[in-house]
Amino acid sequence: MRSHVRIAAVAGLGLSLTVAATGLAQRAATPPATSPGAASDTTTRIVAAAQALVATLDDAGRAKVQFPFEGPQKTRWSNFPSGIFHREGLRLGDLTPAQRTAVNTLLSTALSRDGYRKVTEIMRGDEVLRAGGGGPRGGPPAGGPPAGGPPGGGPPAGGPPGGGPPAGSPPGGASPAGGGGRGRGGPGGGGVVFGQDEYYLAFLGTPSTTAPWMLQFGGHHLAINLTLAGSQASMAPSLPAAQPASYTFEGRTVRPLDNENDKAFALINALDDTQRKEAILGSRVADLVLGPGQDGRTIQPEGIRASSLSEAQQSMLVDLVREWAGIQNDAFAGPRMAEIRTNLPQTYFAWSGPTTNGSAAYFRVQGPTLLIEYAPQGGGVDHIHTIYRDPTNDYGAKFTRK
Numbered sequence: 001m002r003s004h005v006r007i008a009a010v011a012g013l014g015l016s017l018t019v020a021a022t023g024l025a026q027r028a029a030t031p032p033a034t035s036p037g038a039a040s041d042t043t044t045r046i047v048a049a050a051q052a053l054v055a056t057l058d059d060a061g062r063a064k065v066q067f068p069f070e071g072p073q074k075t076r077w078s079n080f081p082s083g084i085f086h087r088e089g090l091r092l093g094d095l096t097p098a099q100r101t102a103v104n105t106l107l108s109t110a111l112s113r114d115g116y117r118k119v120t121e122i123m124r125g126d127e128v129l130r131a132g133g134g135g136p137r138g139g140p141p142a143g144g145p146p147a148g149g150p151p152g153g154g155p156p157a158g159g160p161p162g163g164g165p166p167a168g169s170p171p172g173g174a175s176p177a178g179g180g181g182r183g184r185g186g187p188g189g190g191g192v193v194f195g196q197d198e199y200y201l202a203f204l205g206t207p208s209t210t211a212p213w214m215l216q217f218g219g220h221h222l223a224i225n226l227t228l229a230g231s232q233a234s235m236a237p238s239l240p241a242a243q244p245a246s247y248t249f250e251g252r253t254v255r256p257l258d259n260e261n262d263k264a265f266a267l268i269n270a271l272d273d274t275q276r277k278e279a280i281l282g283s284r285v286a287d288l289v290l291g292p293g294q295d296g297r298t299i300q301p302e303g304i305r306a307s308s309l310s311e312a313q314q315s316m317l318v319d320l321v322r323e324w325a326g327i328q329n330d331a332f333a334g335p336r337m338a339e340i341r342t343n344l345p346q347t348y349f350a351w352s353g354p355t356t357n358g359s360a361a362y363f364r365v366q367g368p369t370l371l372i373e374y375a376p377q378g379g380g381v382d383h384i385h386t387i388y389r390d391p392t393n394d395y396g397a398k399f400t401r402k
Contacts, residue, residue, distance in 0.1 A: 035331075036231040037231075038331040038334075039230075039231035039232070039233065039331045039332060039335070040209070040230055040231040041331070042109075042329050042331040042332065043209055043228050043230060043231065043233070044209050045109050046106070046109050046110050046207070046215070046228065046329075047207045047208060047209050049102070049105050049106040049109045049110075050106055050203060050207035050215070051207060052102055052105070052106075053065075053099065053102035053103060053105075053106055054207075056096075056098055056099045056102050057090075057099065061090060061099075064088070064089060064090050065089055065090045065201060065202055065203055066202075066203055066206070067088075067089075067202055067203065067204045067205075068204065068205070069204045069205030069212060069213060069214065069400075071204070073088060073089075073202060073204055073216070074204055074214065074216075074225075074395055075295060076088065077216065077218050077223035077225060077239065077292065078218075078223065078292050079220070079221050079222075079223070079239055079241050079291070079292060079385055080220065081126075081192050081193060081194055081198065081219070081220035082192070082193040082194075082198045082219070082220070083191050083192035083193050084192055087200040087218070087219070088200070088202065089200035089201050089202030089216070090103075090200060090201045090202070091197065091198070091199075091200055092196060092197050092198070092199045092200070092201075093195075093197025093198065103201055106201075106215070107119065107217065109329070110215055110226055110328070110329060111224075111327060111328060111329060112326055112327060112328060112329055112330050112333060114326060114327070115326065115327030115328060115329075118240060118256055118257075118327060119217075119222065119224065119240070119327075121242075121254050121256035122221055122222050122240060122241065122242055122256045123196045123199060123219070123222065124196065124247075124249060124254070125221070125242055125243060125244055125245075125247055125254070125256060126194050126195055126196060126198070126219065126220050126221065126243075127194075127195050127196045128244055128247045128249075129194040129195075129220075129243060129244070130193075130194040130195035134192065134194065194220060198219050198220060199217065199218065199219035199220075199222065200216075200217070200218060200219060201215075201216070201217050202216040202217075203215060203216075204216060208229075209230065210229070210230050211229065212227065212228070212229040212396060212399065212400040213227070213228060213229075214226065214227045214228070214395070214396070215228070218239075220243075221239075221240075221241035221242060221243055221385075222239065222240060222241065223237075223238055223239040223292070224238050224240075224327070225237060225238055225395065226238075226328060227395055227396030227400065228396075229396065229399050229400060232396070232398075232399040233328060233329075233332040233396070234390060234393045234394070234395070234396040234397075234398070234399075235325075235327060235328040235332070235336075235388070236388055236389045236390035236393060236394045236395075237295070237387065237388065237389045237390075237394050237395070238324075238327065238387075238388045239291070239292065239385070239386065239387050239388070240256075240257065240324070240327065240386055240388070241257075241384055241385045241386055242255075242256040242257045242383075242384045243377075243382065243383040243384070244382045244383070245257060245261075245381060245382045245383065245384050246382065257374075257384055257386065259323050260320070260323045260324075260374060260386065261357070261374070261381075261384075262357065263316065263319060263320040263323065264320055264361075264363050264374065265355070265356075265357040265361075266316060266357075267313065267316045267317060267320060267349065268351050268355050268361075268363070269355055269357075270312070270313055270316060271304070271309075271313065275304055275308065275309070275313075276351075276355070278303065278304040278308065279303045279304040279349055279350060279351050280303075280350075280351045280352070280355075281302055281303065281350055281351065281352045283352070284352055284353070284362075285352040285362040285364075285375070286362065286375065287362075287375050287377070287385065288373045288375050288385050288386075288387050289364075289373060290371055290373065290387060290389060291373070291385065291387050292387075295394060296394075298391060299366075301348040301350075301366045301367075302348060302350045302364070302366075303348045303349050303350025303351065303364065303366075304348065304349050304350075305345070305346070305347070305348055306344045306345060306346075306347045306348070306349065306367075307344075307345040307346075309349075314344060317344070317347070317349055317365065318337070318340070318341060318344065320365065321337075321340055321365055321370065321372065322337060324372050324386070324388040325337055325340060325370075325388070327388075339369060340367065340369070340370055343367045343368045343369055343370070344367070346367055346368050347365065347366065347367030347368075347370065348364075348365070348366045348367070349363070349364075349365055350363060350364040350365075350366070351363050358381065359381070360376035360379055360380055360381050361376070362374065362375045362376070368391075368392070369390050369391065369392050369393065370389075370390060370391075371387070371388075371389040371390070371391060372386070372387070372388055372389075373385075373386060373387045374386045
């Protein structure tokens, strides 16, 4: 179902005014993405933007944004909205216009042009939900699972080896002490709250050009976990999702995850009958298998191996993967995509559901250092969950181990 709720430009982060300008500036100013020097320079710019934000905060604000690098905050992320999941950090709705501008500058520096666009459109979609009074009538709570499904985009019944979170538990493990798994509610407390104000920023570790630290930003249907250490970076795990998946803003149709959807359908329909039979799973998958709360778990690769694809089909698969790996700044996305290409022969593409674009279908891309899932919710196409992981480098495990 398409949402045609029309909303005025929201002050929010002032994001819609600067996407094009900041993105073009980033591409023009960034050296070749495969250069370690380019990555280090990018980290320096991100640290400078983080420090500029901190300089606008009072003592209370600095205490809210800063967390230890190792601690429960690292895995405190979810697709759920405020009121169902408890987040900590700097809440955008509590910031001054100047502080929001500083957050905007930080995000546009840390992300690629397209990644920044995607994040702002996901957040603006949540503003559509707020203006429209919440999720679809008669459907599950926005951000929640299909009726009868597990919470937090966890695995279907009988999910991955090791099992999923207990029924009724919040994603990301046990509730924070005193939080009860619930967050900021409405005027009376306890209610589910949507909108651009309900996104949170946190720094895990002190922003540094050399030592490991993490930039964490998220809210309903969004979790960005960018771990940095000098020229090295990992944006895994991250969760870009969307509800509504299509809406009208300033007279144009916006689909935050349009490329993810359309490129995947183009790929499945580019396969011949034999390849398609190999790619399509024998059982239905209705939700993320390795979503929030599933850190450290693995599943067996399924589907068609990229080595069985033609060169043109392999290019389509790589282009699809870039929609996730390319959310981070180009200087980090370049080396990441090179790694993915190196492992392409051992990468699998799996599909569950109809193959006609506009239908609700699950797909997965899985390789030695990659896991991507795309899962429409509730049998429709207007509520999408996705996950991006690196089983070898979630939270920067490769370069942060002591």
